[in-house]
Amino acid sequence: MLQLxxxxxxxxxxxxxxxERLGLSGIPEDLNITAPEAIQxxxxxYSCADIITTDSFGLNRVKYHGAYKLADVAVQAVKNxxxxxxxxxxDVGPTGAMLEPLGTLSFDEAYDxxxxxxDITKDIVDGYIAETFSDLYELKACVLALKEHSDKPVFAxxxxxxxxxxxxxxxxxxxxxTLEGLGVDxxxxxxxxxxxxxxxxxERLVNSTNVPIIVQPNRGLPVLENGRTVYKLGVDEFDEYxxxxxxxxxxxxxxxxxxxxxxxxxISRFSGAEVKKRTVASKTIINSANVLVEIxxxxxxxxxxxxxxxxALKEALISENYDYLVDEALKQQEAGAHLLDINxxxxxxxxxxxxxxxVKKVQEYCDLPLQIDSSDAAAIEAxxxxxxxxxxxxSVNGEEEVMAKVFPIAKKYGAVVLGLAMDKNxxxxxxxxxxxxxxxxxxxxxxxxxxxxKIMIDTLVVTASAEQALVKETLEALRLVGTLGVKTALGVSxxxxxxxxxxLLNRTFLAMAMTCGLNMPILNPLDGEMTGAVKAFGVLSGDxxxxxxxxxxxxxYTPTSPSAVISASQKAEKNASSLYxxxxxxxxxxxxxxxxxxLLNKDPLTVVNDILIKALTEVGELYESxxxxxxxxxxxxxxxxxxxAAVGRHMPKDAEPKGKVVLATVKGDVHDIGxxxxxxxxxxxxxxxxxxxxxxPAERVVEAYxxxxxxxxxxxxxxxxxxxxxxxxxxxxxAANCTAKIFVGGAVLNAETAERIGADYYTxxxxxxxxxxxxxxxxx
Amino acid sequence: xxxxxIKPQIYNYLGFRGVAESLKTDGAIASCLEELxxxxxxxxxxxxxxxxxxxxxxxxxxxxxxxxxGVILSVTxxxxxxxxxxxxxxxxxxxxxxxxxxxxxxxxEAKSDEYERTLGDSLTYRFCPGYGGSSVEDLxxxxxxxxxxxxxxxxxxxxxxxxxxxxxxxxxxxxxxxxTCEGCFMLPHCKYREEGKRCYSSxxx
Numbered sequence: 001m002l003q004l005x006x007x008x009x010x011x012x013x014x015x016x017x018x019x020e021r022l023g024l025s026g027i028p029e030d031l032n033i034t035a036p037e038a039i040q041x042x043x044x045x046y047s048c049a050d051i052i053t054t055d056s057f058g059l060n061r062v063k064y065h066g067a068y069k070l071a072d073v074a075v076q077a078v079k080n081x082x083x084x085x086x087x088x089x090x091d092v093g094p095t096g097a098m099l100e101p102l103g104t105l106s107f108d109e110a111y112d113x114x115x116x117x118x119d120i121t122k123d124i125v126d127g128y129i130a131e132t133f134s135d136l137y138e139l140k141a142c143v144l145a146l147k148e149h150s151d152k153p154v155f156a157x158x159x160x161x162x163x164x165x166x167x168x169x170x171x172x173x174x175x176x177x178t179l180e181g182l183g184v185d186x187x188x189x190x191x192x193x194x195x196x197x198x199x200x201x202x203e204r205l206v207n208s209t210n211v212p213i214i215v216q217p218n219r220g221l222p223v224l225e226n227g228r229t230v231y232k233l234g235v236d237e238f239d240e241y242x243x244x245x246x247x248x249x250x251x252x253x254x255x256x257x258x259x260x261x262x263x264x265x266x267i268s269r270f271s272g273a274e275v276k277k278r279t280v281a282s283k284t285i286i287n288s289a290n291v292l293v294e295i296x297x298x299x300x301x302x303x304x305x306x307x308x309x310x311x312a313l314k315e316a317l318i319s320e321n322y323d324y325l326v327d328e329a330l331k332q333q334e335a336g337a338h339l340l341d342i343n344x345x346x347x348x349x350x351x352x353x354x355x356x357x358x359v360k361k362v363q364e365y366c367d368l369p370l371q372i373d374s375s376d377a378a379a380i381e382a383x384x385x386x387x388x389x390x391x392x393x394x395s396v397n398g399e400e401e402v403m404a405k406v407f408p409i410a411k412k413y414g415a416v417v418l419g420l421a422m423d424k425n426x427x428x429x430x431x432x433x434x435x436x437x438x439x440x441x442x443x444x445x446x447x448x449x450x451x452x453x454k455i456m457i458d459t460l461v462v463t464a465s466a467e468q469a470l471v472k473e474t475l476e477a478l479r480l481v482g483t484l485g486v487k488t489a490l491g492v493s494x495x496x497x498x499x500x501x502x503x504l505l506n507r508t509f510l511a512m513a514m515t516c517g518l519n520m521p522i523l524n525p526l527d528g529e530m531t532g533a534v535k536a537f538g539v540l541s542g543d544x545x546x547x548x549x550x551x552x553x554x555x556x557y558t559p560t561s562p563s564a565v566i567s568a569s570q571k572a573e574k575n576a577s578s579l580y581x582x583x584x585x586x587x588x589x590x591x592x593x594x595x596x597x598x599l600l601n602k603d604p605l606t607v608v609n610d611i612l613i614k615a616l617t618e619v620g621e622l623y624e625s626x627x628x629x630x631x632x633x634x635x636x637x638x639x640x641x642x643x644x645a646a647v648g649r650h651m652p653k654d655a656e657p658k659g660k661v662v663l664a665t666v667k668g669d670v671h672d673i674g675x676x677x678x679x680x681x682x683x684x685x686x687x688x689x690x691x692x693x694x695x696x697p698a699e700r701v702v703e704a705y706x707x708x709x710x711x712x713x714x715x716x717x718x719x720x721x722x723x724x725x726x727x728x729x730x731x732x733x734x735a736a737n738c739t740a741k742i743f744v745g746g747a748v749l750n751a752e753t754a755e756r757i758g759a760d761y762y763t764x765x766x767x768x769x770x771x772x773x774x775x776x777x778x779x780x
Numbered sequence: 781x782x783x784x785x786i787k788p789q790i791y792n793y794l795g796f797r798g799v800a801e802s803l804k805t806d807g808a809i810a811s812c813l814e815e816l817x818x819x820x821x822x823x824x825x826x827x828x829x830x831x832x833x834x835x836x837x838x839x840x841x842x843x844x845x846x847x848x849x850g851v852i853l854s855v856t857x858x859x860x861x862x863x864x865x866x867x868x869x870x871x872x873x874x875x876x877x878x879x880x881x882x883x884x885x886x887x888x889e890a891k892s893d894e895y896e897r898t899l900g901d902s903l904t905y906r907f908c909p910g911y912g913g914s915s916v917e918d919l920x921x922x923x924x925x926x927x928x929x930x931x932x933x934x935x936x937x938x939x940x941x942x943x944x945x946x947x948x949x950x951x952x953x954x955x956x957x958x959x960t961c962e963g964c965f966m967l968p969h970c971k972y973r974e975e976g977k978r979c980y981s982s983x984x985x
Contacts, residue, residue: 027924058927096923098934098942102863134932135860159930161821161859167932167943168860169821191930224899227830227850227953257930290861323871330872365868586875630795631805635875668938673881676870721916721938750969 002050002087004153004185005212008246008273011089011129011254012046012053013264014219017231029059030066032077040083045261047084048268049254053091053129054081060113062095062105074120089155090125092117092142094133099141101364104670104695107141107386114145122150130156131190131216132256134167136178136289137388143182144385155214155252157190160201169290172201174389176208177285177292181390181414186212191256194220194233195241202245210280212251217241219258231258235266242267249278282453284487286339286369286416287389293338293369295416295456295487297543298514298534301371301392301522302337303491304328305362307346317344317354322361329366335525340366341394342383343373351379356386363388371418377405384413392416395458398423398437400444407448417445418456418489421477427460431476434459438481456520457481458489464505465498471509475516482517489520492530507533514541579607579643583615586635588642595643604650608686612647616640616684620767633767634677640684658686659711659777662704662740665694666715666729669722674746674766678714681766687773698725698732705738711777714743714769715759723748727757734758741776743769781894783813786886792977793882808876812883820884820945821859822891823931826899828852828953835921840912841950844904848952852899854906855928856892858884858945866944888945896951904957906949916940922948 002009015028022038024031032039032055043052054077058064066073074090081088095113097105118128128146133139139156146154158166158175165171170178172189179187187209189201195217205213220233242253253270255263284295293299305328307314316324329340342362344354351374359370372383373394384391390413396406397420410417419441421427421434428434438457445455459477462470478488490513496505507529510521514537523530535553538544579598582591598607619636622628628636661682665672672694679689690708692700705713713733717726723746730742744759754762763769790809832851836842845851862884869877896903909918916939922928923935934942941948961967961978972978 094929096929096934097936098860101867102860102944103934103942104936132930134929159932161823161931163821165821167821167823167857169864222826224826224828224852227828229826229828290864326871330868365871629802629805631808631875631879632802634878638874668936669940670936670942671940671944672870673866673878676874677878680874719916719938719940720910721940725938 005251006275008270008275009051009252010049010264010268010271011051011214011216011252012043012049013255013259013261014257015042015053015055015057017258017260018042018045027058027064027066029056029064029073029077030068031055032073032080033068036076036080039077039080043081043084046264047086048261048265049084049086050268050271051087051089051127051254052081052084053089054078054125056091056117057093057132058096060092060095060117062097062110062113063093070116071120074117075124078121078124087126089127089129090117090121092128092130092146094135094138094142099135099138100360102670107137107360110138110141111145114142115149118146118149122152125152127153127155127185130154133158136166136168136170136175139175140178140182140388143179143184147183153185155186155188156184157188157214157216159192160189160198162193162197164201164204171292172204173208174287174289174292176205176211177287178390178414180209180211183412183414184211186214186252188214188216188250188252190214190216190254191218194218195238195245197221199241199244202248202250206249206278207280210278212275213249214252214254215242215245215250216254216256217259218256219260219263222258233258235263238263239266242270246270246273247276249276251275282451284416284453284456285390286371286392288363288367288369289388291367291369295519297541298518298537299338299520300336300525300531300534301489301520302329302332302335302340302368302525303493303522304332304524304526305340305358306343306373308343314346317346317358318348320357322358325358326361326365329362329368332525333366333368335528336531337368337525339369339371339392341371341373341522343394344379345374345376351376352382355379355383359383359386372415377409380406381409381413384409384415387413390414390416392418392456394418395420396441397421398440403441403444407445407450410445410454411448411450414454416454416456417450418458419445420458421460421481427462429470429473431459431473431480434473434477435480438477438484438486442484442486452485456487456489457484458491461490461492461494461509463497464495464509471495475512478513478516478518487519488517489522490518491522493523503527503529506530510534511537579611580615583612583636583639583643584619586632586639588635588639591639592642592646595646599646599650604647608644608647612640612643620771623767630677634680637681637684637766641680644684644686658688660688660690660708661712661714661773662690662692662701662708662710663714664692664696664701664704664716664729666717666722666725667695667697668725669717669719670694671718671746672716674718675714675716678716678745678766678769681770682773685770685774687770696729698729701729702732702736702738705733705736705740710740712741712743712773713738714745716744717746718748720748723753723757726759730758745769781817781887781890783810786813786890789886789889790879790882792972793885794879805879808879809883812876812880813887815865815880816858816862816883816887819861819865820887820891821861822856822888822895823859824854824856824892824895825926825928825931825933826852826854827926828899833921833925835918836950840914841907844907844912844950844957845952847955848904849954850952852903852951852953853922853926853949854892854896854951855922855926855931855933855941855946855948856888856895857928857931857933857941857943857947858888858891860932860943862945863943884945888947892947899951900953902954902956904952904955905959906947906951908947908949919948922950 056077130142219231222229371392393415395418421437495509496502539547539550579594741760743761910916
């Protein structure tokens with residue numbers, strides 16, 4: 001097609017400014033039907049371009065609320081564009097709705113909206129251009145939909161701001177790696193800024209990928225003149241920058257907001273010119289929406305999201321308590337992991353369902369790229385599909401059957417694949433045996449179109465206690481595999497299984513393995529000795545230039561001196577008053593620690609009544625009298641909550657000190673600041689809170705009522721428009737004969753509104769609610 | 781940006797009413813503002829008109845725009861990174877989340893003011909749909925005209941904008957009008973007024 005990547009291709013320019021010039025207003029997509037001649041005349045004015053885009057930017061079922069059927073508008077839009085007599089690409093813009101987790105539109109719903117467009121148009125267009133996307137996740141949904149529902153070329157462009165990030169924080173490198181992985185035909189940037197301001201972004205794009213780059217700038221930055229917004233950049237200057245972009249290696253050019261046929265006419269002089277050759281070295285790269293990790297030097301893969309041998313994680317997965325997983329993920333990120341392994345393999349779980357749910361939950365809070373770890377190809381695909389970015393897949397091995405299942409998934413989603421150097425005969429005893437399997441994996445991957453830099457090899461750790469002589473084979477295999485130009489991985493801590501002082505063996509082995517070229521140890525990042533060994537290796541291998549990372553990590557290091565340790569009895573004396581003070585000053589970790597010490601010689605209820613309740617009461621009084629403020633109140637509540645967690649561990653299993661409270665931000669509303677504050681304050685008062693989250697439909701609240709039988713249901717809404725959702729939820733609860741007291745709160749509520757919509761109580765803040773609960777349910 | 785200028789407003793949002801500020805909170809605010817400088821991606825989109833778009837030809841906009849020579853519709857946002865950061869802090873450090881949220885609100889207002897000053901001297905304050913008896917549903921017209929999805933801003937079916945730290949407003953050209961409480965729907969229940977304060981700085985145009 002038009003020799004993409006070899007000869008320069010020119011796209012058309014701005015549409016909005018042309019509509020304005022012709023005095024056409026209303027929904028632009030509808031004009032395809034109401035004013036086809038005018039639309040066709042605009043397309044014809046761009047016939048100097050090689051490719052014409054349809055007037056369909058806002059045409060998808062989420063966004064379009066015009067007067068006509070989506071399919072009718074789409075078909076007419078293509079007909080109109082054909083009037084120019086050029087190649088026609090269908091213009092696909094974002095849904096205009098925010099995707100989960102920040103918004104409420106799911107990835108799959110976005111996908112369906114784009115798939116519908118492709119189904120309607122795939123036989124009548126020459127290609128697609130997905131443009132002006134600012135959310136990488138939505139762009140991924142769009143590209144997947146277009147590629148899975150048509151076989152036409154797909155170009156994709158994002159918008160960036162002057163800090164060279166998309167509005168959701170993705171850099172040009174992240175966008176390029178993701179789109180290249182998804183197999184688009186051309187990728188780049190449109191809209192955003194003028195050509196001059198886009199130059200730094202363009203330079204970064206051409207240095208990140210060998211995929212043809214497309215750039216469609218605005219006509220500079222708009223300025224306000226005599227009460228009108230105007231674009232003032234001249235044709236000459238626009239042309240000058242486009243020429244610079246072509247010199248940098250751009251393949252496809254065009255214009256966006258403010259550009260007119262005059263601009264496109266000028267730059268059409270480049271049409272058919274040779275594209276400047278460029279070669280970007282292939283690297284092993286994975287990325288999330290915000291973090292890109294090149295597997296080079298040594299990168300740590302956090303292993304803790306794997307239920308094997310971890311009871312608490314197992315229970316959390318089975319009870320769908322994904323908050324626990326998020327906390328584990330954040331701890332590993334904090335401790336210095338570069339990426340996280342996710343494994344949800346438990347016999348009682350449907351991995352195919354659980355994997356994407358966990359992936360979505362973890363990436364909602366954690367910025368790190370992910371490694372999808374499963375032996376079930378369907379679970380791998382479900383996970384990889386929902387990753388926002390490019391993940392690693394763990395794993396394939398030398399068995400044909402496994403490779404044939406997993407490689408097509410890796411190819412389709414652009415994932416990097418970890419290959420285990422074993423096959424159906426098990427782990428070869430020699431380094432050479434594993435090296436042979438590694439070669440087989442790399443060569444078989446190539447049959448599926450997967451290049452070498454998308455493969456990593458795990459040379460497999462054996463336990464020293466069982467197979468002492470084989471440890472060195474693993475290390476030798478690292479060295480051999482390194483010569484193939486692929487990166488390597490090892491699950492290092494298996495080496496010490498069955499021997500005493502495992503940490504010592506683990507970190508010694510890790511140091512040996514890194515010396516042999518290990519790139520990605522899979523380990524527990526919370527083990528400071530292990531991450532410390534990686535940092536030290538960085539200094540000694542020269543990877544950590546000027547020892548910067550090492551110094552940053554250890555600049556405050558002081559060896560522990562024995563004299564600094566206070567005797568246990570001295571500590572105990574101080575505890576009682578200091579637990580009180582810790583709660584008051586909101587020292588969360590300290591409060592939990594001190595509470596544990598208190599519980600050594602006091603019964604739980606005494607600790608609660610004599611210390612925690614008293615501290616909270618004082619905090620409450622200070623807050624009400626204006627001497628303490630919201631942040632301090634919240635800190636104190638968090639500290640008390642941590643102390644209550646310690647108390648909970650010492651209470652008899654069946655004891656429920658106080659009742660259950662169900663909390664939800666109602667359907668249509670995603671503001672949950674207030675609800676979150678209520679949650680932590682009620683928890684600090686000893687109530688068990690079941691938090692249903694935000695945008696919760698009425699049925700879900702009723703279900704939770706029936707399941708948990710709470711004493712109270714608290715509903716939150718911030719907007720006047722979502723109070724309606726609150727009213728509906730209350731009506732649904734009443735219809736289900738709800739006996740729990742219904743509390744409402746939120747910025748726009750007051751006692752009158754609460755009464756009007758049928759709530760039992762309105763409280764203006766979290767503390768007022770906690771105190772009213774204590775009054776209403778004194779016996780609990 | 782001069783942080784000390786927006787500090788009083790942050791204290792205001794945090795519920796500090798006319799009492800001594802605390803060193804600890806000061807420290808938290810300073811570090812949250814630094815984090816915002818790194819995380820926030822302020823972006824704006826505007827369009828000016830000599831004649832007001834149709835949806836403004838009704839009260840209370842008519843009255844607000846009386847005597848102006850033109851009108852600007854604008855959308856400003858701090859981007860989705862701030863929402864992500866806030867959500868994460870709710871998991872790891874609730875108290876900081878509360879401070880960051882207040883800082884982000886004040887930061888967005890200050891950034892928006894700063895950028896509006898580049899548009900001209902003689903402008904009214906930003907009148908946002910929802911003020912003075914107007915309906916938040918009018919946001920849909922601003923969205924139809926500006927198409928702020930180009931800067932990553934979305935409008936939900938129940939008319940809230942995301943990212944959360946986003947403002948959409950109507951600004952009159954050729955006249956200076958300061959903000960007042962007149963017509964505010966919160967007037968009967970306003971916590972600020974109970975304390976003799978205002979939710980806005982009265983110095984602001």
